[in-house]
Amino acid sequence: MPCTTILVGKNASYDGSTIIARNEDSPSGQFNAKRMRVVHPQDQPRHYRSVLSHVEIDLPDNPQRYTSVPDADGKEGIWASAGINESNVAMSATETLTSNERVLGADPLVELEAARGVEGEEGYVPERPGGIGEEDLVTLVLPYVRSAREGVRRLGALLEEFGTYEMNGIAFSDVDEVWWLETVGGHHWIARRVPDDCYVTMPNQLGIDDFDLDDALDSQRDFMCSADLAEWMDANHLDLTLDLDLWDDEGDEAAEAPRIFNPRDAFGSHSDADHVYNTPRAWSMHRFLAPHEGWEGPAAAWGPESDDIPWCLIPERKVTIEDVKYVLSLHYQGTEFDPYGHKGTEASRGAYRPIGINRNCQLAVLQISPNLPESCRAIQWMAFGCNAFNALVPLFANVDETPEYLSNTNAHHVSTESFYWANRLVAALADAHFNDCAAHVERYQLAVGSKGHALVAKACREAGQLPYEKATATLQEANAQISDMLREETDGLLSNVLYSASMGMRNAFSRSDG
CATH class of the missing domain: 3.60.60 (Penicillin V Acylase; Chain A)
Known part of the structure; x- marks a missing residue:
């Protein structure tokens, strides 16, 4: 896998x-x-x-x-x-x-x-x-x-x-x-x-x-x-x-x-396969988290095909949840290897396997x-579909059930009622119209992340003084509120991306009826 x-x-x-x-x-x-x-x-x-x-x-x-x-x-x-x-x-x-x-x-x-x-x-x-x-x-x-x-x-x-x-x-x-x-x-x-x-x-x-x-x-x-x-x-x-x-x-x-x-x-x-499929991904993550270690140019200590890229390094600043999401969505931004970029050549833009690809599940x-108190210190941040176009949402782990929006995926029925399928639809539309849709995606990611952090902090204030087992109901309600927010923001993104992709259809004509 x-x-x-x-x-x-x-x-x-x-x-x-x-x-x-x-x-x-x-x-x-x-x-x-x-x-x-x-x-x-x-x-x-x-x-x-x-x-x-x-x-x-x-x-x-x-x-x-x-x-x-x-x-x-x-x-x-x-x-x-x-x-x-x-x-x-x-x-x-x-x-x-x-x-x-x-x-x-x-x-x-x-x-x-x-x-x-x-x-x-x-x-x-x-x-x-x-x-x-x-x-x-x-x-x-x-x-x-x-x-x-x-x-x-x-x-x-x-x-x-x-x-x-x-x-x-x-x-x-x-x-x-x-x-x-x-x-x-x-x-x-x-x-x-x-x-x-x-x-x-x-x-x-x-x-x-x-x-x-x-x-x-x-x-x-x-x-x-x-x-x-x-x-x-x-x-x-x-x-x-x-x-x-x-x-x-x-x-x-x-x-x-x-x-x-x-x-x-x-x-x-x-x-040779590692040098195309594997090592470039490690290189791109390190390039973001420890940028001054030397990753580019003739004097670089490590390039995308180096066999000795370090397993672990000390980051140049402390790592956030948003940093983790970003590196696990990378497609070689800022380099000649970015399939959505304009640097390099058509060959270089497809040379290496990106991290954020269509097959992210x-x-x-x-x-x-x-x-955080023991009752609410475990948070499982989740995203479905292609990471270049999705958002990461926090969910408390000390719960008895997960929100339907994230649990109702039907493998054989595509529906916007499902967070998984909504993300798949967004990515399929936005990929072909990347520049037109990039701002929509960025605003969506910022909104989901900001509101997610705020809802987590609110829930921890409410549940933090409760014993582990008594905090479950409060945290489950918080997850429901987070899921409602997530669905509203995801529906909004899908609407914006659908409009931008529709305006970019080839079968269009500038003169209107009337």
């Missing part, structure tokens, strides 16, 4: 929040309609069976309530995508990652193998289920964890037991920490805590570029991994770190140093704020 992720540590964000955010993009040639819902403990399965891989897993009997953003039709499973549970733990799953032949040969992916022959006859081979994947992960993990670290450990144990059929990156956060887990082959995994003063960019490519194996296998202060990672790497010669410090200046053998390696070199890829920005 092509996606883009940004993670923000608490000291890098504008208000001390932890923030994890991801675009979910559909595969080429299709759209995956999305909706938002709340899953209650009584609705959580106790025995889970994956639609795609047929793996079956018994689940604990103590799930928590959690929010999710599943597929509207469910034909390929739940695909819960992103959510926040009652313990104010957030999870986003998943960012599809690249790998290489050495890794996949050393620990093959666990793929579904169909039955062969006829049951009861000689030579019959029963079906072999596959592992777990993006369809399953939020459902299997988020209801059962009470911290980001616990999320990493639960998912890691599931990967070791059941394996996976795809390479993925998964984010976890709580009020203090952000963790990023990457699957490595069929059963192995690594995870790193995002430094509190940094942000992370992830564009469909295995990203962690610095890993302390000693810490991961001992104190686990900032790193975690599967228990046999070191032995497996050694047995398969996966560590590509040069042994430059084996000897000291006197020619004697040096003391043993901490084992630090680059997972991107060991487990990832540096392909949903964007979930999961914010856990330390400045």
Whole structure:
């Protein structure tokens, strides 16, 4: 699944929040309609069976309530995508990652193998289920964890037991920490805590570029991994770190140093396809958040095709929710690569895959704020459809249901009664008339964001003194008010964009009747 992720540590964000955010993009040639819902403990399965891989897993009997953003039709499973549970733990799953032949040969992916022959006859081979994947992960993990670290450990144990059929990156956060887990082959995994003063960019490519194996296998202060990672790497010669410090200046053998390696070199890829599809997205995000690090010109430290673009950096100013939305909507504005721009050539304007594209399904920005009471500190900001033309709206996670405008998506019926389909219509109209519609979109984004912040602040004043469970009704009413505002603003945008696009139709004539 092509996606883009940004993670923000608490000291890098504008208000001390932890923030994890991801675009979910559909595969080429299709759209995956999305909706938002709340899953209650009584609705959580106790025995889970994956639609795609047929793996079956018994689940604990103590799930928590959690929010999710599943597929509207469910034909390929739940695909819960992103959510926040009652313990104010957030999870986003998943960012599809690249790998290489050495890794996949050393620990093959666990793929579904169909039955062969006829049951009861000689030579019959029963079906072999596959592992777990993006369809399953939020459902299997988020209801059962009470911290980001616990999320990493639960998912890691599931990967070791059941394996996976795809390479993925998964984010976890709580009020203090952000963790990023990457699957490595069929059963192995690594995870790193995002430094509190940094942000992370992830564009469909295995990203962690610095890993302390000693810490991961001992104190686990900032790193975690599967228990046999070191032995497996050694047995398969996966560590590509040069042994430059084996000897000291006197020619004697040096003391043993901490084992630090680059997972991107060991487990990832540096392909030609990466240079078109993946690395340019990381470059564009860093170019906005750390503009003076050197991203353009002959002396630039990193270009859009550089293989060593940093996984994390300290931003040049604190990162806001609006910054997160902007970078996850980027289409190379201000460069020769912008498909809506006038710089460069027709070839350069289509050279690299943008972040904000027609196949964006949903964007979930999961914010856990330390400045708000526990009852209302978890906010799930949502957008549907193409991020170049939509707006991000805040919704409280401590609720029993989500507004109908965001939950009523019908995968087979287009309607302006649905926030998902309204955004799809806006984007389809505005894309072909970008310059005529850009001002409408900008005013819409400003209005939704401004009114959203104001309604969140009002609700927190009202619910902030209430215990967690007693604040739910107040926050649910606030979400309803936010949804009403959102629908009014979205209907207004659709009206303005429809008018501008209609005036730009080719089948027009300047002389009026009369």
